[in-house]
Amino acid sequence: MNVNEVSVNGSANGVSCESGTKSAGKRSNGLCNPVKDNSSYGSYEMVEEIATYLLERTRIRPRCGIICGSGLGCLADQLTDVDSFDYDAIPHFPVSTVAGHRGRLVFGRLGGVPVVCMQGRFHYYEGYSLAKCSMPVRVMRLVGCTHLIATNAAGAINSRFRVGDIMLIRDHVNLMGFAGNCPLLGPNDDRFGPRFLGMAKAYEPALLAVAKGAARQMPGMDDLLHEGVYCCVGGPNFETVAEGRLMALLGVDAIGMSTVHEIITARHCGMTCFAFSLITNMCTMSYDEEEEHCHETFVDVGRQLEGRICELVARVVASIGESCSETPLAK
Ligand SMILES: O=P(O)(O)O[C@@H]1C[C@H](O)[C@@H](CO)O1
Ligand SMILES: Nc1nc2[nH]cnc2c(=O)[nH]1
DSSP states (O other): OOHHHHOOOOOGGGTOOOOOOEETTEEOOOOOOHHHHHHHTTOHHHHHHHHHHHHTTOOOOOSEEEEOOTTOTHHHHTOEEEEEEEGGGSTTOOOOOSTTOOOEEEEEEETTEEEEEEESOOOGGGTOOHHHHHHHHHHHHHTTOOEEEEEEEEEEOSTTOOTTOEEEEEEEEOHHHHTTOOTTOSSOOTTTOOSSOOOTTOSOHHHHHHHHHHHHHSTTHHHHEEEEEEEEOOOSSOOOHHHHHHHHHHTOOEEESSSHHHHHHHHHTTOEEEEEEEEEEEOOOSTTSOOOOOHHHHHHHHHHTHHHHHHHHHHHHHHHHHHSOSOOOOO
16 A cells, blocks of 8 residues: 555644654654655554554553643653653654653553553644644554543633642634644545544543542542633643633633644544643733743642542543453554
């Protein structure tokens, strides 16, 4: 099969620069070449090659992939029987460039359930296309994951939220998609999933119920927990007051710079998804307010809440473990 015909990568409106990919021991020069990237990056064969590389080096056969958001790398630190791979050692993998994103893939067990964690994700503002940001989700699928848990740091639009709260994501607004940017742009490869994708049940209601049930059993957690709508923007700048107000009108509760394209990619390849936002700041909704946005402070909010967040994720993973059969799915 001609890889050019089945490539699933699309760069954003033909204007996204790809940066920092390691391939065959050589880093790209980071120059824009969307046409080339569109035809060769992220093919099924490439993702399969990465999956094979990893499976040959670990005995863990993960059922659930976990993406650690800014300041939430602690999720990977609680795994046992660990095999970890720095991103720059994995063929074709992008590299993390953001503080609080360590840049490694960690295979291991969480409460006995085999999982794989991205300890650091890729963002559009780093210069990667949405397809490239989300490519590791397809790797997770091809190493056997049936479920994805995505976490992120986000700003609250909803005035009832407070810094340190957790918002379970019930739904999202794909604002970048409205502008014609989507991780599924370009030719579709049916081996990953269908050309046209329904998104009405993107976030699995049963896992939302598990998380809410778990929170009720964790002292003080119920008060911190909300359910709501997440929106991803390209970043890296935060929102103007007018943009924050627009988000409120759109029904958005929290805003960030990730997750949506990962969930689209995961749903495309048939994964069951659960996601939550750690509220790290209140969005500035009035010109009278001081803007107090600082990435380093956001990372600290994650550190302060790591015990609770780890427990919540462990409980959701335990329920996923119970629902999965023991048949390995890895190709
Ligand atoms: O990876 P996530 O979505 O948690 O990162 C958020 C969005 C920006 O990358 C960063 C802003 O501080 O945190
Ligand atoms: N876009 C956006 N991303 C964030 N990530 C953490 N806080 C914020 C925020 O206020 N806005």
